[in-house]
Amino acid sequence: MSGFGYRISGGTATRVAVKEALSCHADFVWVHLNTNEEHAQVWLRDEAGLDDYVVDALTASETRPRCEAFGHGALLNLRGRSSEEMSSGDPLASVRIWAIQGRVYSVSRRPLIAVAEVEKQVEGGHVVDPGDLIAAFATAITSDLDPHVADLGDELDDCEERLDANRIFDLRRTVTRVRIAAIGYRRFLSPQRAALEKLGTLPGGWLAEDDRRHLAAAADRAARMAEELESIRERAALMHEALTDLRAEQLDTRSLVISIVAMVFLPLTFITGLYGMNVADLPYAQEPWAFDAIMALCGGIAAVVVGYFVQRHWFQK
Structure with missing residues (x-):
């Protein structure tokens, strides 16, 4: 014992x-x-x-x-x-x-x-x-x-x-x-x-x-x-x-970034998808300056969307 x-x-x-x-x-x-x-x-x-x-x-x-x-x-x-x-x-x-x-x-x-x-x-x-x-x-x-x-x-x-x-x-x-x-x-x-x-x-x-x-x-x-x-x-x-x-604030911040990126690319995705269709008679499809014009249009749209978010102070979250 x-x-x-x-x-x-x-x-x-x-x-x-x-x-x-x-x-x-x-x-x-x-x-x-x-x-x-x-x-x-x-x-x-x-x-x-x-x-x-x-x-x-x-x-x-x-x-x-x-x-x-x-x-x-x-x-x-x-x-x-x-x-x-x-x-x-x-x-x-x-x-x-x-x-x-x-x-x-x-x-x-x-x-x-x-x-x-x-x-x-x-x-x-x-x-x-x-x-x-x-x-x-x-x-x-x-x-x-x-x-x-x-x-x-x-x-x-x-x-x-x-x-x-x-x-x-x-x-x-x-x-x-x-x-x-x-x-x-x-x-x-x-x-x-x-x-x-x-x-x-x-x-x-x-x-x-x-x-x-x-x-x-x-x-x-x-x-x-x-x-x-x-x-x-x-x-x-x-x-x-x-x-x-x-943790919740961290997730909210990341979700906000993802939402902003999605909002920026949403109209750009629409335009590129539209001109990516394999159909005849797309406007300006045969013009040599069409690609540059579309790229400029996409850049302008992206700048406008980002400017809107900046004005609304979304990036301060």
């Missing part, structure tokens, strides 16, 4: 295998499972002794950020970036946490980037209880997401500066990608903020005041990111409309 455990006593953390995490007494134990295998449920139920409801919540295939008090502990689901490629509709991987006095069990079906940062906090002696660990998770997830949300805004700023009719297709692809990412992130950040806020208000001695302050700070950061993502989504929609208008 993929995962690891930490036994923490006297501020010193010792990394152990999952099967050894519960075998010895420690002030605080953290077990993390990075698996979607069914025997993880067996271990959580039989070895860890967790309630069936908690086991099902920790190993569910589909989750959304939430916080729920259960007995003397709390069940928390968070979403963060994964080191694996995620789909555009589900861009964040989940971590499910069950915390009680002296114990924390966490499960993720995909490798979470924030886990490595939490491990550094544990090994550095900054985590001594469940509250510290959950606060470390919340802080690491929001700190990892924050620059990526900022990058989405920077990409949109760059698109707005480069707004040009000659770059419509490239800009549209970028704007669409940014908009999809913003919608996907915001889908989870808004309930994640609510989950962190709710956890910070839960009663329980395993959550110290400094832990509650860290959770409040993480919730505030998640709220700010959610607001920024909503702004990015709205700006991307406006940018998409602007690109559509540019």
Whole structure:
């Protein structure tokens, strides 16, 4: 079974295998499972002794950020970036946490980037209880997401500066990608903020005041990111409309040019078609100056048509 455990006593953390995490007494134990295998449920139920409801919540295939008090502990689901490629509709991987006095069990079906940062906090002696660990998770997830949300805004700023009719297709692809990412992130950040806020208000001695302050700070950061993502989504929609208008204006301009050219050549085509007929007795067909006269007539007609369009300011479109 993929995962690891930490036994923490006297501020010193010792990394152990999952099967050894519960075998010895420690002030605080953290077990993390990075698996979607069914025997993880067996271990959580039989070895860890967790309630069936908690086991099902920790190993569910589909989750959304939430916080729920259960007995003397709390069940928390968070979403963060994964080191694996995620789909555009589900861009964040989940971590499910069950915390009680002296114990924390966490499960993720995909490798979470924030886990490595939490491990550094544990090994550095900054985590001594469940509250510290959950606060470390919340802080690491929001700190990892924050620059990526900022990058989405920077990409949109760059698109707005480069707004040009000659770059419509490239800009549209970028704007669409940014908009999809913003919608996907915001889908989870808004309930994640609510989950962190709710956890910070839960009663329980395993959550110290400094832990509650860290959770409040993480919730505030998640709220700010959610607001920024909503702004990015709205700006991307406006940018998409602007690109559509540019494309329509570009098509109108090209259609206008084609119409002008067609109008210029329409009477010329009539004259050349008329004198191209293979019938007898065409006027002046035998005269040596007839070709020059017809060419002059065509040039005059073309000049008159173009002059009319210039006078009507069609070329200013």
